[in-house]
Amino acid sequence: MADLVVTGPVLEKAKIQIDKSLIKAGVHTVLLIDEAGNIVASCGKKRNDLDTTSLAALAAANFGATSQMAKLIGEDDFSLLFHKGKKDSIHFARIGSALILITIFGDDVSLGLVRIRVAQLIKTIEQVFGICN
Amino acid sequence: MALIDLSKKEVHCKIVYYGPGRCGKTTNLLYIYNAMSDRARGKMLTIETKGDRTLFFDLLPLNLGKVNGFDIRIQLYTVPGQAIYEATRKLVLKGVDGLVFVADSLRVRQAKNIESLEDLQKNLMENNLSFNEIPLILQYNKRDLVSTPIPTLELDELESDLNSHLHTMAFEAAATKGMGVFETLKAISKLTVRHVARKHLMAK
Numbered sequence: 001m002a003d004l005v006v007t008g009p010v011l012e013k014a015k016i017q018i019d020k021s022l023i024k025a026g027v028h029t030v031l032l033i034d035e036a037g038n039i040v041a042s043c044g045k046k047r048n049d050l051d052t053t054s055l056a057a058l059a060a061a062n063f064g065a066t067s068q069m070a071k072l073i074g075e076d077d078f079s080l081l082f083h084k085g086k087k088d089s090i091h092f093a094r095i096g097s098a099l100i101l102i103t104i105f106g107d108d109v110s111l112g113l114v115r116i117r118v119a120q121l122i123k124t125i126e127q128v129f130g131i132c133n
Numbered sequence: 134m135a136l137i138d139l140s141k142k143e144v145h146c147k148i149v150y151y152g153p154g155r156c157g158k159t160t161n162l163l164y165i166y167n168a169m170s171d172r173a174r175g176k177m178l179t180i181e182t183k184g185d186r187t188l189f190f191d192l193l194p195l196n197l198g199k200v201n202g203f204d205i206r207i208q209l210y211t212v213p214g215q216a217i218y219e220a221t222r223k224l225v226l227k228g229v230d231g232l233v234f235v236a237d238s239l240r241v242r243q244a245k246n247i248e249s250l251e252d253l254q255k256n257l258m259e260n261n262l263s264f265n266e267i268p269l270i271l272q273y274n275k276r277d278l279v280s281t282p283i284p285t286l287e288l289d290e291l292e293s294d295l296n297s298h299l300h301t302m303a304f305e306a307a308a309t310k311g312m313g314v315f316e317t318l319k320a321i322s323k324l325t326v327r328h329v330a331r332k333h334l335m336a337k
Contacts, residue, residue, distance in 0.1 A: 035134065036147050
């Protein structure tokens with residue numbers, strides 16, 4: 001796995017895109033993390049209330065664990081995961097092979113909207129980071 | 134996989150404590166957590182099974198201060214040592230930048246130490262890594278038991294079992310009492326940060 005080096009302008013572009021597509025849609029926190037569980041970018045008004053370090057580590061591990069499950073049933077990977085809570089839910093999506101997008105949203109935002117926006121955002125972030133699939 | 138954030142001037146590295154079950158990996162992290170100030174340490178995350186054994190991993194984020202203007206942030210992970218959790222160990226090794234192999238000095242654990250080191254080598258290979266490409270340090274834990282009637286391994290035996298091919302730094306430790314814990318952490322942090330900096334920052 002190659003190391004990830006991010007520069008200010010790339011990070012800024014990614015944050016603007018996350019803000020435009022997800023935060024404006026009512027999502028309250030978005031984390032962009034790498035596969036090792038490091039936080040690349042965090043956006044949203046509730047990000048400072050969360051233990052984002054633990055969340056990122058668990059999300060990366062969760063993704064790793066489910067991709068092993070995928071292999072056991074003959075799939076390569078599950079590209080997205082969703083956990084529904086009473087008030088807040090979490091949506092995870094893979095971006096390329098190195099990044100994971102975590103979206104946390106309340107019951108006032110529909111899952112369908114999050115899925116559409118995340119699908120669009122993945123393409124944009126792939127371009128910003130120069131990720132080829 | 135280190136993360137280097139040039140805008141915030143931060144370097145994030147992942148160090149994994151590896152070793153057989155019950156060798157003291159989590160004890161190392163707990164001692165570090167309890168000894169460090171709130172400013173330097175993050176929240177320790179542990180996922181345990183019923184019998185106090187690590188199920189998935191423990192995580193302790195640390196802030197080691199500045200080197201050449203860069204904030205050094207280290208995340209210490211442990212793996213579950215028991216043989217059945219091999220898939221989990223492989224996952225935790227994803228993106229590792231530095232390794233500490235914690236060996237158990239108890240004589241009855243001699244074979245488990247060797248088995249675990251072989252398992253580490255195999256799992257690194259599956260992550261496209263090898264012992265030559267990644268900083269690795271050995272820690273011979275439970276040295277406080279040498280003076281008790283419990284049968285323990287001599288240092289020479291541990292060296293020939295585990296370090297005859299690696300030829301790496303090895304520290305004696307008694308993690309429950311803190312002996313050797315910070316010496317190990319300092320050495321592996323230094324090696325890991327130097328390794329990452331050589332690859333990315335010094336070349337520029």
